[in-house]
Amino acid sequence: MVTGDAAYIKKINRSFLISKIIEHGLVSRAELSKITGLNKATISVQVADLLNEELIVETQQEHNNLGRRPIMLSLNRKAGFALGIDLDYKQITFTLSDLLGFPLSSETISLNTSDYENVLELLVENIQSFQEKCSNSQYGIVGIVIGIHGIVTEDEIIHFVPQHNWHNKNLKLDIKAKTGIAPHIKNNANLCAFAEQVYNHHESENLLCVSLYSGIGLGIMINGELYEGYHGYAGEMGHMIIVPNGKPCNCGNKGCWEQYASESIFFKQLSEKQNKTDITYLDIQNWINDPDAIISQEMNDYIEYLSIGLNNIINLYNPETIVLNSELLKMHPESINEIKARLTSSVSHFEELLVSEFGKEACVMGACSLAIKNFLEIPELKLNIEEEDIPKIAVDVPTWR
Ligand SMILES: [Zn+2]
Numbered sequence: 001m002v003t004g005d006a007a008y009i010k011k012i013n014r015s016f017l018i019s020k021i022i023e024h025g026l027v028s029r030a031e032l033s034k035i036t037g038l039n040k041a042t043i044s045v046q047v048a049d050l051l052n053e054e055l056i057v058e059t060q061q062e063h064n065n066l067g068r069r070p071i072m073l074s075l076n077r078k079a080g081f082a083l084g085i086d087l088d089y090k091q092i093t094f095t096l097s098d099l100l101g102f103p104l105s106s107e108t109i110s111l112n113t114s115d116y117e118n119v120l121e122l123l124v125e126n127i128q129s130f131q132e133k134c135s136n137s138q139y140g141i142v143g144i145v146i147g148i149h150g151i152v153t154e155d156e157i158i159h160f161v162p163q164h165n166w167h168n169k170n171l172k173l174d175i176k177a178k179t180g181i182a183p184h185i186k187n188n189a190n191l192c193a194f195a196e197q198v199y200n201h202h203e204s205e206n207l208l209c210v211s212l213y214s215g216i217g218l219g220i221m222i223n224g225e226l227y228e229g230y231h232g233y234a235g236e237m238g239h240m241i242i243v244p245n246g247k248p249c250n251c252g253n254k255g256c257w258e259q260y261a262s263e264s265i266f267f268k269q270l271s272e273k274q275n276k277t278d279i280t281y282l283d284i285q286n287w288i289n290d291p292d293a294i295i296s297q298e299m300n301d302y303i304e305y306l307s308i309g310l311n312n313i314i315n316l317y318n319p320e321t322i323v324l325n326s327e328l329l330k331m332h333p334e335s336i337n338e339i340k341a342r343l344t345s346s347v348s349h350f351e352e353l354l355v356s357e358f359g360k361e362a363c364v365m366g367a368c369s370l371a372i373k374n375f376l377e378i379p380e381l382k383l384n385i386e387e388e389d390i391p392k393i394a395v396d397v398p399t400w401r
Pocket of ligand 1 (some may be wrong): 239240249250251252253256
């Protein structure tokens, strides 16, 4: 099977070259040969193919002291677009990025229904409008990835979304039937972990991302790959029991971590103590800036329970990087040191613990970058954007309310 092998090797070389072109931004053929160890003839054939497909472009460098201006190669970032969708409880965010994962537009629409057919219709309408907008580019929409705040099977069927009370929905097929594109359906915590690795922690192959909002979800990257478990349900750490016979949870058990350390519980408890309904993030920010005994005690309890769960996760994975995705912790930067002060076991080890810069945007950014990685069929993706280029999703009112 010589031809089969040759085709396989060609494909491997191609994906390796594309990921190196993305990583280096602008790179000459000679540099590519040096970086990849592939000979110049191989590089030349592959580059010609990629130029033909309009996946890369050539540019002549302006200044070169040696007199010869090398021709530089870069990814043709406008050849197509990735669409990342965060399907949350009360809102849907659509972010369109170029092929280098740079967000070009981001819009959030509110969602006032849990009816599956209505939500499907909304998604289809919006996807069709993006297909139309992108139809003039070489590849149009290259991929759509939808983040689900619930359990997704390994073959991308929605198993259960607690807040919409959806069971066994094949959103992938339903959208494909109406738009012609089969989106990838992923758990939002997994997409958050993927975004952290692709954009912010290139060198961290063993990364955990804990999303703390209506519940607690864990995205797991092991050796640079998302770990989703046998059925696809790995990372449901919100249902790890941390208090024996504790508060009842909707999963049927008592004392689950998310009954103590999710943001929604923090809001609920604070609301009871402060005797104020509909607390917003702004209220919390004001209380943190000007703390009283109630907020100090609540924050202290929250961090205590959060640290207990983190300690357990650290013992399970021995991660290099742990990213906490939480608007609440973002508002209270001191919290990281307070958590670290509680992680003092001589057994549990990690390298780095920090709060996500992406916050609520992590899901759509992970969705866009996963769509790009799938389209280009590359083994690893390293993207760079500046913090000010990250779209900001309004988070004044909690999304679970
Ligand atoms: Zn539970």
